[in-house]
Amino acid sequence: MSRDNILHKVRTALGRSAGQAVADVPPVRLRVPEAAMEDRIALMMARLEALAARTARVPTMDAAREFVAAAIAGKTAVVSNAPYLQECGIASLPGVRSGIRDVSELTEVCARVDIGITSADYALSDTGTLVMLASPAEARLVSLLPPAHLAVVPRDRILTGLDELFTILPDPAAQTSSMVLITGPSRTADIEQILVRGVHGPGQVTVVIVG
Amino acid sequence: MSNRVSLFVTCMVDQLFPKVGMAMADVLERLGYRVDFPEGQTCCGQPAFNSGYRSEARTVARHFLKTFEASEKIVVPSGSCTAMVTHHFADLFQKEPETLDMVHAMEKKVYEFATFLTEVAGVEDVGARMEDVVTFHDGCHALRELGIRSAPRRLLAHVKGLELREMVPAEECCGFGGTFSVKFAELSGAMARTKIDAIVGTGARTVVSLDPSCLMQIQGALSRAGLPVRTMHLAEVLASR
Amino acid sequence: MSVEFDRKIHDTLADANLQLAIYTATGRLKEKRIEVTADNALPDYQELRTQANALKKHAIDNLDHYLEEFERNVEAYGGKVVYCKDATEVSDFVLDLAKRRGSKLIVKSKSMTTEEVDLNERLEHHGLESVETDLGEYILQLAHEKPYHIVAPALHKTRYDVADIFTKELKVERETVPEKLTVIARAVLREKFLKADIGISGANFLIADSGAVAIIENEGNARLTTSAPKIHIAVAGIEKVIPRAQDLAVFLKLLARSATGQLLSVYTSFLAGPRRAGEVDGPEEFYVVLLDNGRTKLLPDRSKRQSLYCIRCGACLNTCPVYRKIGGHSFPWVYSGPIGAIITPQFMGVSHEPGLPFASSLCGACGEVCPVKIDIPKVLLELRSDVKKSETREGLNRIEKLAFRVFAWVMTHPRIYEMAGRMAASIAPVSDGKWIRSVPAPMSVGPMKAWLSERDLPPSPSKSFREMWRAR
Numbered sequence: 001m002s003r004d005n006i007l008h009k010v011r012t013a014l015g016r017s018a019g020q021a022v023a024d025v026p027p028v029r030l031r032v033p034e035a036a037m038e039d040r041i042a043l044m045m046a047r048l049e050a051l052a053a054r055t056a057r058v059p060t061m062d063a064a065r066e067f068v069a070a071a072i073a074g075k076t077a078v079v080s081n082a083p084y085l086q087e088c089g090i091a092s093l094p095g096v097r098s099g100i101r102d103v104s105e106l107t108e109v110c111a112r113v114d115i116g117i118t119s120a121d122y123a124l125s126d127t128g129t130l131v132m133l134a135s136p137a138e139a140r141l142v143s144l145l146p147p148a149h150l151a152v153v154p155r156d157r158i159l160t161g162l163d164e165l166f167t168i169l170p171d172p173a174a175q176t177s178s179m180v181l182i183t184g185p186s187r188t189a190d191i192e193q194i195l196v197r198g199v200h201g202p203g204q205v206t207v208v209i210v211g
Numbered sequence: 212m213s214n215r216v217s218l219f220v221t222c223m224v225d226q227l228f229p230k231v232g233m234a235m236a237d238v239l240e241r242l243g244y245r246v247d248f249p250e251g252q253t254c255c256g257q258p259a260f261n262s263g264y265r266s267e268a269r270t271v272a273r274h275f276l277k278t279f280e281a282s283e284k285i286v287v288p289s290g291s292c293t294a295m296v297t298h299h300f301a302d303l304f305q306k307e308p309e310t311l312d313m314v315h316a317m318e319k320k321v322y323e324f325a326t327f328l329t330e331v332a333g334v335e336d337v338g339a340r341m342e343d344v345v346t347f348h349d350g351c352h353a354l355r356e357l358g359i360r361s362a363p364r365r366l367l368a369h370v371k372g373l374e375l376r377e378m379v380p381a382e383e384c385c386g387f388g389g390t391f392s393v394k395f396a397e398l399s400g401a402m403a404r405t406k407i408d409a410i411v412g413t414g415a416r417t418v419v420s421l422d423p424s425c426l427m428q429i430q431g432a433l434s435r436a437g438l439p440v441r442t443m444h445l446a447e448v449l450a451s452r
Numbered sequence: 453m454s455v456e457f458d459r460k461i462h463d464t465l466a467d468a469n470l471q472l473a474i475y476t477a478t479g480r481l482k483e484k485r486i487e488v489t490a491d492n493a494l495p496d497y498q499e500l501r502t503q504a505n506a507l508k509k510h511a512i513d514n515l516d517h518y519l520e521e522f523e524r525n526v527e528a529y530g531g532k533v534v535y536c537k538d539a540t541e542v543s544d545f546v547l548d549l550a551k552r553r554g555s556k557l558i559v560k561s562k563s564m565t566t567e568e569v570d571l572n573e574r575l576e577h578h579g580l581e582s583v584e585t586d587l588g589e590y591i592l593q594l595a596h597e598k599p600y601h602i603v604a605p606a607l608h609k610t611r612y613d614v615a616d617i618f619t620k621e622l623k624v625e626r627e628t629v630p631e632k633l634t635v636i637a638r639a640v641l642r643e644k645f646l647k648a649d650i651g652i653s654g655a656n657f658l659i660a661d662s663g664a665v666a667i668i669e670n671e672g673n674a675r676l677t678t679s680a681p682k683i684h685i686a687v688a689g690i691e692k693v694i695p696r697a698q699d700l701a702v703f704l705k706l707l708a709r710s711a712t713g714q715l716l717s718v719y720t721s722f723l724a725g726p727r728r729a730g731e732v733d734g735p736e737e738f739y740v741v742l743l744d745n746g747r748t749k750l751l752p753d754r755s756k757r758q759s760l761y762c763i764r765c766g767a768c769l770n771t772c773p774v775y776r777k778i779g780g781h782s783f784p785w786v787y788s789g790p791i792g793a794i795i796t797p798q799f800m801g802v803s804h805e806p807g808l809p810f811a812s813s814l815c816g817a818c819g820e821v822c823p824v825k826i827d828i829p830k831v832l833l834e835l836r837s838d839v840k841k842s843e844t845r846e847g848l849n850r851i852e853k854l855a856f857r858v859f860a861w862v863m864t865h866p867r868i869y870e871m872a873g874r875m876a877a878s879i880a881p882v883s884d885g886k887w888i889r890s891v892p893a894p895m896s897v898g899p900m901k902a903w904l905s906e907r908d909l910p911p912s913p914s915k916s917f918r919e920m921w922r923a924r
Binding site: 001002003005006007009010011013014016018020022023025026028029030047081100101102103106107111126127129134135136139140141144145162163165166167170171172173176177178179180181182183184185186187188189190191192193194196198199200201202 | 473476477480503506507510513514515516517519520525529533535536537541585586587588591604605606607609610611614630631633634637638641642645646659661662663664670671672673675676679680690695696697698699700701702704705712714715716717718719720721722723724725726727728730731732733734738742744748751752
């Protein structure tokens with residue numbers, strides 16, 4: 001069996017025996033910087049804008065709803081099952097599809113609509129990144145298939161960066177089959193190094209920060 | 212502190228660019244050093260080592276260790292030859308503990324020329340004068356193995372009448388690489404031409420470097436291209452009055 | 453070196469357009485990397501490199517332990533690990549699974565490992581449709597070519613080349629604007645994503661404590677490949693293992709910056725098993741193929757083992773003055789550049805392309821930019837020694853070996869060395885101090901001829917240094 005064969009070769013090459021203990025993993029110092037919320041928000045927005053993503057900051061959940069309503073005017077949209085979006089009243093905006101629990105339906109809708117609307121579990125301010133864990137609340141395809149992605153994020157979910165993320169979430173696999181870090185619109189430079197946005201993932205990303 | 216230094220001029224300087232060795236001796240003597248030249252010296256063994264002939268390289272390295280055993284400090288007008296001794300002799304003698312001890316002792320007393328001036332002699336102004344516009348080529352061994360970047364520039368900054376202009380792009384290999392220059396001649400030549408484009412871009416009249424091998428490659432390419440730019444070793448610049 | 457290697461290098465050097473394309477593209481990536489790893493942009497850069505090196509060393513030095521931990525955790529989350537010793541076992545596994553599930557269409561995201569085992573060719577040979585979805589890889593698949601660069605596979609293609617390929621293979625109207633070419637590809641591939649039965653991806657990292665694979669990309673095709681089809685197969689070399697999820701905090705900070713100068717790539721997917729109960733979408737089946745294909749051969753040598761630390765960022769390619777002249781297709785295997793130069797001989801044996809470790813000026817730029825601090829020049833030197841040992845054993849290159857034996861003898865006998873020097877000076881062409889353009893035909897052989905083919909020769913001085921010294 002190739003498994004035993006390969007493991008045996010590995011052990012022989014390394015001079016190790018089956019089940020032999022290992023020394024401790026070299027420590028990784030996760031440094032979580034002190035950063036005031038206002039600074040995090042400003043940095044998040046600056047990073048996103050540098051990536052040609054759009055940003056908006058709204059004071060309340062109602063304002064978020066209004067913003068999204070304006071953003072989707074004349075367009076078709078699907079909304080994820082995130083409780084936050086329900087609380088904001090975004091899931092019940094006229095004309096949007098939401099509450100989808102069936103994968104075929106979800107795929108068909110996401111492939112068809114103009115905008116996918118989600119929340120996010122976290123955001124990383126130093127890189128302008130959205131952190132999305134797949135769950136009954138957030139399906140993968142909503143932020144992936146439609147050509148535009150709009151994320152509504154309450155400000156208290158904005159972390160400083162990767163170090164903080166892995167400090168508070170050292171074991172993502174325990175929570176989800178899929179954690180995706182999304183940093184700006186889909187892009188490629190495969191033809192003559194010329195930047196083109198929106199290859200397979202959304203070419204338009206909007207992040208609305210609430211609070 | 213003794214003021215005795217030994218010269219390891221390198222086989223290339225000995226046979227092809229002797230004035231570089233004389234200039235280096237000149238600068239050191241002016242600074243008050245008593246300079247000697249152990250006659251038994253030949254080569255550091257780098258050509259054999261780089262070509263994969265470690266046994267032959269070991270033979271030459273042993274000769275080097277013996278030749279310079281009695282020297283207190285050894286100064287070398289070449290980054291690549293210095294690095295051969297200080298960084299690669301140890302690779303050759305991992306299986307010979309006694310020789311390895313000699314190597315470690317030797318590593319401490321071999322100095323590339325510019326480093327010797329700034330760190331051992333503690334000088335940056337050697338009283339040189341040369342009216343010229345120059346650019347400096349960082350040889351790869353000096354730059355990346357020995358970490359030399361500012362020492363030659365500080366020394367050049369104190370040469371009266373000298374203007375130093377930096378190349379763009381900087382820190383790119385001239386394409387010599389020892390036997391690479393003849394094993395992959397066309398490629399080496401292409402790299403040299405990219406380097407001389409950068410040189411010409413500075414408008415400098417002279418290219419200065421710590422490494423005679425780089426200077427040979429660069430001057431060879433400049434000459435082939437019919438360009439009037441000349442090359443000088445740092446020692447020659449610092450010996451100018 | 454082989455005649456073929458020599459010829460490929462020559463052809464690339466002679467192609468002015470290609471020279472410009474390679475130099476410009478790599479130059480841009482190099483400049484961007486420098487910008488985002490500078491002191492003011494990433495003050496911890498050197499510390500991160502040291503940490504990354506230490507983590508990789510630890511993982512590789514204890515590889516069996518982490519492979520087993522990885523396997524346990526993949527299975528704990530409902531996935532399955534399949535160890536494959538070579539290319540045939542990988543394609544056999546995929547073909548067998550496809551047969552059992554009645555799968556016909558496969559979508560693939562970018563994976564050098566699958567290039568290494570010619571997976572597409574094998575699958576297509578057996579009647580499956582396997583479509584590359586990364587734009588650059590898709591272009592190359594249509595053109596039947598191998599990648600030119602680890603990160604920028606179609607670096608050597610102009611928009612007109614791509615237009616030609618699309619018109620011919622996709623039967624669309626000719627289009628040369630990159631944005632529009634991308635739209636064409638997007639439409640074709642979207643259909644494939646949504647119809648595909650199996651999605652095959654690579655994996656940048658295999659995370660032992662999570663049973664997860666990490667996939668890093670910019671286009672979104674890997675996300676689609678691993679989310680839309682019912683079956684996801686991740687194919688990765690066994691060396692991709694890292695101990696913990698939190699170690700990604702180190703590697704992610706280095707990878708995109710080193711590769712393209714981005715702070716982070718657009719998408720980093722951390723995938724652990726098939727979809728969980730309650731999750732709406734995601735694959736129903738999750739497999740990780742762990743490939744040996746010779747990696748175990750790189751483990752025994754404690755120094756050369758570091759070749760397995762590579763995280764495939766391509767920084768060494770972009771900074772290498774040799775790669776920037778000879779490009780990816782001059783190299784004999786799918787992995788090119790400095791990393792290709794050190795792993796190819798170890799996988800294929802040094803006789804596969806004996807010139808490869810010598811196709812370097814040993815400038816050291818690669819080692820300086822490697823995010824995991826692989827000492828590439830050191831391994832190149834070791835491989836050179838291996839080549840010569842092998843040649844000695846085979847009785848090859850006897851003249852060169854003899855020449856270096858003579859070299860060692862001369863250099864350990866100073867009087868002979870001096871005499872040899874005087875002899876050479878005496879037969880050197882006369883020159884009035886000018887550098888020498890040519891020498892008489894009988895002398896223009898071997899290294900002399902090679903040198904003179906590209907540059908002038910220094911004139912022979914009238915006295916050697918030691919003669920001048922003695923005369924003082």
